[in-house]
Amino acid sequence: METRIFHPEKEHTAIAEAAAILSRGGLVGIPTETVYGLGADGLNEDAVRRIFEAKGRPQDNPLILHVPSADWLTRYCEDVPKVAYTLAERFWPGPLTMILRRKPVVPLRTTGGLDTVGVRCPAHAVTLAIIAAADVPIAAPSGNLSGRPSPTTAAHMIEDMSGRIDAIVDGGACRVGVESTIIDLTVTPPRLLRPGGLPLEALEEVLGEVQVDRAVREKLGEGEKPRAPGMKYRHYAPKAPVTVVTGSPQRSAAYILGQLTPSSGVICFDEFAPLYAGHEVRCLGPAEDKAAHSRAVFDALRTFDATDVTQIFAQCPDETGLGLAVSNRLKKAAGFHTVDAGSGLMIGLTGGTGAGKTSALRALEQLGGYILDCDALYHEMLRSDAPMRRAITEAFGDVFLPDGTLDRQKLGAVVFRNPAAMDRLNAIVYAHLVPEAARRAMGHDLVGFDAINLIESGMSSLCCRTVGITAPSEVRVKRIMARDGISEEYARMRIAAQKDEAFYHRSCTDVLENTADSPAAFEQQALQFFTRLIEEETTK
């Protein structure tokens, strides 16, 4: 069968033609604000049967009826409670499906044999116009092949359904991106069967208590039946196995970084994408923008099938607001294989010599912090990290001495005269060191990364706060003269060779200026500073 593609914004006959196909029992891909649907006349058993065939969908999985307004409820539903109208008034047209008692006019084939029926009014002008023109309720599951992620663009729908259905109406990219929220109003208290584009909190405002079906957050046991039959299928799943990583964005980013193998793919918040350079990465949007995650999640899952990744790690928003729907879709794609990376704080510290970083680190340690000295880690890895040593050797020849230690002079001769070579060395070191630091940070509730190149290495993106320690340069000169026994001139040279104060103001979230007149006094100053910072982060 040839599948016609309609463009209603260009072709003024598109809506009438789509409606005509539905009226004669055909199948049409329809745009909605949530996802694309695979529509047919919901009262026509034959047409409905073809939906199941085209999708490869099990017959017991009921379809949703799409209606143009709440006025149609009594046509298809028995005993409609008042609250259904209240919900419709607040949230229709929109991403809410209500489960109500079915009237006999709705074929059992449409409801998968149930005596209830799901009804929703989609917020998409094109589809509302098609329903009006056909004058029938459109039964429509999401327009994907059964088991695949739901389509959020016409292109996705074409990918899955071209050749299998009569037409697809291109109404642009879906504004919401996850399917509708399903609320069962036939039970008391009402039960959330599927989280979706309308947040649970919005429903609770109207309904008071809402029971969340267990299938929303957990994998059901063998033989256990969810109340929305569709929730039982492994769903939305790319071919490669998925691991969902929960926890604060920085923690999940760090966990994933520590676990990657060369063939891993990553689904992450935008901020963390640079950490995974060289891998197949799909972005969900900024960590705090759950509406963006909703729009992006299915496309992200879908596009991995065109790659040869062998496993996928996914960051996951928390479960408030739209986060409940996004995390449900990710977890279903993962067969509920989930790891919690926790919410421990990781703080980055950096600063020039003589500014007081050591005292600041001591203060953080006093507060229970685990301090990770990245310079020490670098030297340890130079001695013992085989992959990093191999990468350095591949790039710069054999720069390791027979006893295994680094021949500093030999490597220095290459990189100190050649900025491009230095960049290459740094890139190699960061690519090995930052994941190792991330692995070591796991399991600690408070971590201080002590890193001269905190920003340059990208380690800063794992930190909830990055703190630059600065001090007036006259003070620093005196301190390093005393500490290292060097001349004033040499001390000034060393300071001049380092980053200036403006760098820390520009690149760090916080600057702690050492104005104390002794290391002990600065440690006190730092103690107060970190106490406040930790409090801010934990009460956020």
Ligand code: TXA
């Ligand atoms: O946003 C949406 O709801 C999209 C667009 C196209 O409207 N549609 C959609 O349909 O997601 P579908 O078939 O992919 O998912 C419908 C879900 C299934 O899990 C199904 O089992 C459940 O709703 N469902 C439908 N009727 C039901 C009923 N009477 N009782 C319990 N669950 C029902």
Ligand code: MG
């Ligand atoms: Mg579906």
